[in-house]
Amino acid sequence: MEPQAQQSNTPARAALNAGLVIGLVMLAINFIIYFIDYSFLVAAWYGISILVIFFALVIYFGSQYRKEIGGYMDFGAAFQFSFVTLIISGLISTLGNMLLYFVIDPGLPELLVETQLENMVAMLDSFGAGDSISGDQIDEMRSEMANSFTIAGQFKAFGISLIVYAILALILGAILKKRDKTKDF
Structure with missing residues (x-):
């Protein structure tokens, strides 16, 4: 009986459950924000809040x-x-975004690209650099942004997030x- 209980307390198993819950929560928030106003999905405050x-x-x-494993946990x-939790929740969020972009609202990526461009130009204007961007540069940025919304x-x-997740997992591991x-002698 003890080996079975020990197996269910592995960091990976606990992380699978936590990642699933966090991924679904993030997905629910994303869909709620989409239904409220899609432009919030590319707003800086939304990204920071998430x-x-x-x-x-x-x-x-x-x-x-x-707490479940006795109140102590080594860095490893x-x-x-943390890493498994981030991977699972990130995968769920990615699949949910793909569902949103390609099944629920296939026109959304184009709207998000335009909103993102407007936000960027407005930010550059506030710094006085808005006039320094040419139409070709804006078209290139539009194309790069649009590519990020493809499958x-x-x-x-x-894939890039996996590298970021590893760095975040180091930070979260140090916190946790x-x-x-x-046991120190």
Whole structure:
């Protein structure tokens, strides 16, 4: 009975559950924001808010897992938990975005590209650099942004995200680790 209980407490198994929950929460938030106003999906405040919620949820579930396994977790287990959680939730979010972009609203990527371009030009104008961008440069940016909303672009972004997830998992692992100081001699 003990080996079965021990197996269910592995960082990877706990991370699968946490990643699934976090991915579904992020997906639900994304769809709610889409139904409220699609332009919020490319707003800076939305990206920052999602990042804060994402970090908070990983730390919450990591703390719960640490509590579940006795209150202590070494860095390796904390890193593994964080990395697997980020991968699973990122994969769910990517698949959900693809569902939104290619099935639910195939015209959305074009609208998001235009909104993103408008936001960028407005930001450059506020810095006084809006006039320095040529029409060709804007067309090139539009093309690059549009490519990020293709199926290949989504998988490429997820691949790049794996590197970012590894770095974030290092940070989250450092936050979540807690060593048992009674074992120090």
